[in-house]
Amino acid sequence: MELAEHKKRNRRKMTKDHWTAVAFLIPSVILILIFVYGFIAWTGYVSVSNWSTLVPDFSFAGLQNYISLFQDYRFQSDLRNTIFFTIFFIGLVIVMGLGLGILIDQKLKGESLFRNIFLFPMALSFIVTGVVWQWLLNPSTGFNQFLKFFGITPKWYTDTNILAGFEWGQIEFGVPVAIIAVVIAAAWQMTGFSLAMYLAGLRGVPDELREAARMDGASEFQIYRKVVIPMLMPITVSVIIIMAHMSLKIFDLIYAMTGSGANFVTDVPAVYMYETTFKGNNYANGAAIAIIMLLVVAVFIVPYLWNSRKGDH
Amino acid sequence: MKKVCGIFFMLALVLGLAACSGDSDEAEGSSNSDSEGGDSANTVEIFSWWTGAGEEDGLLALIDLFEKENPDITIENAAVAGGAGTNAKAVLATRMEGNDPPSTFQVHGGDELNEGWVAADKMQPLNDLYEENGWQDKFPQELIDLVSKDGDIYSVPVNIHRGNVFFYNKKVFKDNGIEEPETFEEFFAASEKLQEAGVVPVALGDKNSWPATQIFENVLLGVLGPDDYKKLFEGEIPFDDERVVEAAETFGKILDHINEDHAARNWQDSAQLVANGEAAMLNMGDWAKGYFVNDLEMETGEDFGYFEFPGTKGEFQVITDTFGLPKDIDNEDQVEKFLTFLGSTEAQDVFNPLKGSIPARTDADESEYDAYGKEAMKDFGESRLVPSLAHGSAASAGFLTKANQAVNIFVTQRDVDNFIQALKDASSDM
Known part of the structure; x- marks a missing residue:
């Protein structure tokens, strides 16, 4: 009362x-x-219309645009590429970020210098990264000029092979070799971000805990494996969420670096969306791709938002 | 240490800013025009993607000349750079949908104009303008057909490029004892010979897929001939016609003779292969001549030569930039004046030598053009003209996008049946 x-x-x-x-x-x-x-909402409305030329046509098409997308060779390739790009990109960013973070956290001299060096690429736009790595990983210039002395000349993003592939729908489902080149470029740019996150997290791990573990006879490796890394779990989740929504929507890096690639080995939904909308004037198709991308990102973001909302209360 | 950090931080900031400014430069052209244009009736806004070296000079020369002759009208250059016109087309589409059309804009003749803006009911016919200026017999009839729909003419062609040209490195041809091939047999015989000598026979840069589509359309023209080529894109001949299948097979055979890193190159990069002798031939629209001469400092007829795509002698794959009169603009008179100017020999002879194209009129002054230009002008007057698929003239943008996709898949997979089926499926969008 x-x-x-x-x-x-x-x-x-x-x-x-x-x-x-x-x-x-x-x-x-x-x-x-x-x-x-x-x-x-407007995009959703367009995505179920028949607007496929410069003349707007809002007659109801049902789910036709979505159905034809999922039967489309290019869109199936896009989904495959996005899946593997996201997995490799997030994996690499976490491993590199955590690894570098732990190294820098060893209270070594010139720490801030290293920190800044690793953070630099983040200051660039993806377009710049794309243009630079397009030349570095170009099969006839770039790294291959050096690698050829060792007799290795990978074809990087022009490789059309699909590793461990099997027939799936119209496409061969497997790891597109070409996507690895793009992953390298993307991870080069974004590792600094996860490094900064992990470094902040590592600073938050109390020394007493490490000390206690050490007293209990844990080796340095065990301390990281059993104490520090589990304590960094919330940071890992944040990194995954942030990187996932970035990689699922990626456009600029791919567009500047490789384009769709031969046989669409480096194509992603955002590039397809741009081309079908503004080159093919197929607005309904483009809108459908946009909605699918929104839903895929939502699958990652909504549980996260839900969770952090609960945390606030 | 702190100081060092500070310096690095500043550096990072500067790098970041430098990265951003590239984008904003490109956007400037359009944003300027938004703020200044439109309100004054004496301002004519010309929208294009002419931002490359020669073409920008040509455009500026055009604007200068017009403003000198018409001091009361100001021309505003609203060029949008990038993507061989893709960016400009995206900006244009947004402005047209938003009922804010530029006074006049660059558009390829053919379906890009007719099935695009004319079908969308956004253009005004220019029949009166043609009659007033007596243009009916100054432009070739097949070209006027390309900018007409249902008997009405909708734009003024300014320049002509040719798509069915092979450029080749003269030294490489001479070293290997090869003559300019005229038929596919001769072409493939030469290619085999070159391949054995360790030279890439055909350079291709299909990071954007249109250069590959361009080869395919030229093979189609060579196999079908001009009349059936046109019929194919008018839907009167189906895509599973056996000659189209034959063309696809020939296309595949040409693809057996290309450089391995084609997917990493754009057309300029592929032209460089020919320039430095790593590759022998390049099928490209004749804007490549400008690139060879101006950027790579090669001499026409000395360092590089050219021949018609096999089987297409006497035929001319037309890529034409044209300008029309949109609906819903408030300065029609001024724009018509400008269009009249664009259609004059005077304007065309100012613009085209700088851009490296040839005039769309057949009565232009030949002495203004280089040796290649003179030859192309002669061919243009005498040849059958056909619309290019790869540049949006032969079919709608929707079909072209799907055809480009089919070509992109075919370049890797070489599955003729799949390719034909994909084209056939797409042909409902034509």
């Missing part, structure tokens, strides 16, 4: 501040409602 009374009084007291806050929030809420959610 008393508690309720207190709450009530509290709410009344808050009223003025409360309304000021709401007043400040309303414009941005309205803008976001229109320009984010409104246009998502």
